[in-house]
Amino acid sequence: MKLTPDEQDILEGKHGRAAAKSMQILFALGTIYGAEHMVPVSSVQIAGVSYDNLGDAGLEFLAEMADGGGKTRVLATLNPAGMDVENWQALGISPTFAEKQALVMQAFQRMGVVTACSCTPYLFGNLPHFGEHIAWAESSAVCFANSVLGARTNREGGPSALASALTGRTPAYGYHLPQERRPTLAVQVRSSLSGTLDFGALGVAIGRRLEERRRPPIPYITGVEQASLEELKSFCASLATFGGSALFHIQGITPEASLYSPPEDAWVVTGDDLKAAAASLNEAGPAEVDFVSLGCPHLSLDEIARLASLLEGRRVSKTFWITTSRLVKHLADRMGYTALIEASGAIFAVDTCCVVAPIKGRFTGLATDSAKACYYAASKNKFKTRFLPFEQVVEEALQ
Amino acid sequence: MKLIGRKIYGGLAAGEALVSSMGVSFYGGVDPETGVIVEKGHDLEGRSIAGKVLVFPTGKGSTVGSYTLYRLKKAGKAPAAIINSQCETITAVGCIISEIPCVDSLPIDRILNGVHVRIEEDTVEFAG
Numbered sequence: 001m002k003l004t005p006d007e008q009d010i011l012e013g014k015h016g017r018a019a020a021k022s023m024q025i026l027f028a029l030g031t032i033y034g035a036e037h038m039v040p041v042s043s044v045q046i047a048g049v050s051y052d053n054l055g056d057a058g059l060e061f062l063a064e065m066a067d068g069g070g071k072t073r074v075l076a077t078l079n080p081a082g083m084d085v086e087n088w089q090a091l092g093i094s095p096t097f098a099e100k101q102a103l104v105m106q107a108f109q110r111m112g113v114v115t116a117c118s119c120t121p122y123l124f125g126n127l128p129h130f131g132e133h134i135a136w137a138e139s140s141a142v143c144f145a146n147s148v149l150g151a152r153t154n155r156e157g158g159p160s161a162l163a164s165a166l167t168g169r170t171p172a173y174g175y176h177l178p179q180e181r182r183p184t185l186a187v188q189v190r191s192s193l194s195g196t197l198d199f200g201a202l203g204v205a206i207g208r209r210l211e212e213r214r215r216p217p218i219p220y221i222t223g224v225e226q227a228s229l230e231e232l233k234s235f236c237a238s239l240a241t242f243g244g245s246a247l248f249h250i251q252g253i254t255p256e257a258s259l260y261s262p263p264e265d266a267w268v269v270t271g272d273d274l275k276a277a278a279a280s281l282n283e284a285g286p287a288e289v290d291f292v293s294l295g296c297p298h299l300s301l302d303e304i305a306r307l308a309s310l311l312e313g314r315r316v317s318k319t320f321w322i323t324t325s326r327l328v329k330h331l332a333d334r335m336g337y338t339a340l341i342e343a344s345g346a347i348f349a350v351d352t353c354c355v356v357a358p359i360k361g362r363f364t365g366l367a368t369d370s371a372k373a374c375y376y377a378a379s380k381n382k383f384k385t386r387f388l389p390f391e392q393v394v395e396e397a398l399q
Numbered sequence: 400m401k402l403i404g405r406k407i408y409g410g411l412a413a414g415e416a417l418v419s420s421m422g423v424s425f426y427g428g429v430d431p432e433t434g435v436i437v438e439k440g441h442d443l444e445g446r447s448i449a450g451k452v453l454v455f456p457t458g459k460g461s462t463v464g465s466y467t468l469y470r471l472k473k474a475g476k477a478p479a480a481i482i483n484s485q486c487e488t489i490t491a492v493g494c495i496i497s498e499i500p501c502v503d504s505l506p507i508d509r510i511l512n513g514v515h516v517r518i519e520e521d522t523v524e525f526a527g
Binding site for chain 2: 021024025028029031032047048053054055056057058060061137157158159160
């Protein structure tokens, strides 16, 4: 692994303790994965923000990096926090948790990290272009950036993404190299797909069949005729959660697909496979649902507009969290969607989501249109789940 | 016996080898307060990694596991050193931020449970 003189200076501590620690991390990762050099990155997305995941150790590490003079060299945004930063009381978050979460945010802010807490940074300006080297954590966003945008990133963890933010570098291995982005498996979809649930189910069906390897196969998917932004973000979250994928290609839809022809071995995914995948996440009876959430990944403005029209003039009877980014929420306020949604009794849980908020033990059953949310609800929070199309999730909240 | 591996995080450390043939998940698999392995069915379930030279093939699980190592270090319950056959991101980052010596690319099956192991940079010495 060869470093430039500037990178060597950082490693030797000439730019402060935090930058040196960061370069140590990146150098070690480059060594492990056989990188020959570093590449400059232009954008970073940092995971490990919720105090529920970080704990005191994570908080202490972040504070130490801030104390050590850590300053971002490139645009860096954050994953969802464990609470709505401005309105945590409404979500039933304890003051102790809120205090710790605020310290996490302060540490990031001191380092110059933009504290826009969202898993969809690409919806509000952290939007890398085709071929750009970036260092992103947040598995759904990694999958989106690589596959839909054609940017280049490995699946970073919290500390390695922070290390890239503080040095502007990442080791050149894996998905940064063109030869590592070739599809290795063809998947033929023999069913029409419509809506976030269908695309989530496709992610489950494909993801579960990808073997657990350090580098999962890169699917080349055919038979998908169209996909909206929202459907793609749903698919990315699901495929990354269930298959550990960081990259896929869809013929006619994603930008790199046209560079390749489909690999010879092909799996077939049928309508029955999708039904079975969806059914496997649908284990709560309607009576067991006491929590409803939309916005995993965070809702787009278009989804919020749709939600506002579905909820207009109606009352929800269950705890219903609408999770999105602060910037999208501002536009929802301006468009009058927020007022319509809040009049129904649904709650905006901005900056956070049902995956990272500390809600274990508070609910029994979750209804959502997100396969990823179902996975973490079951594994992390021990909730039963109901996996339904967007409109039916809203109906579930109204019943 | 003396083996030369690949240095992930340098330093000098010594301790009793605690050897597993299974992957270790620090997040969820190790109690961050006590250093005891709590993963059900793990071959080290119930054993404490505190102060040991922890030897295992490779890490697994959530990337938050790096912070678990950091927390163990702060609590005085971290392993003295880690030896892997193939180190991965979670363990490497955890060792660097916690300053735990770590070496990989070694035939770890030569190291027997309970032997005294001494690590210096990329070199691992033990009786056997």
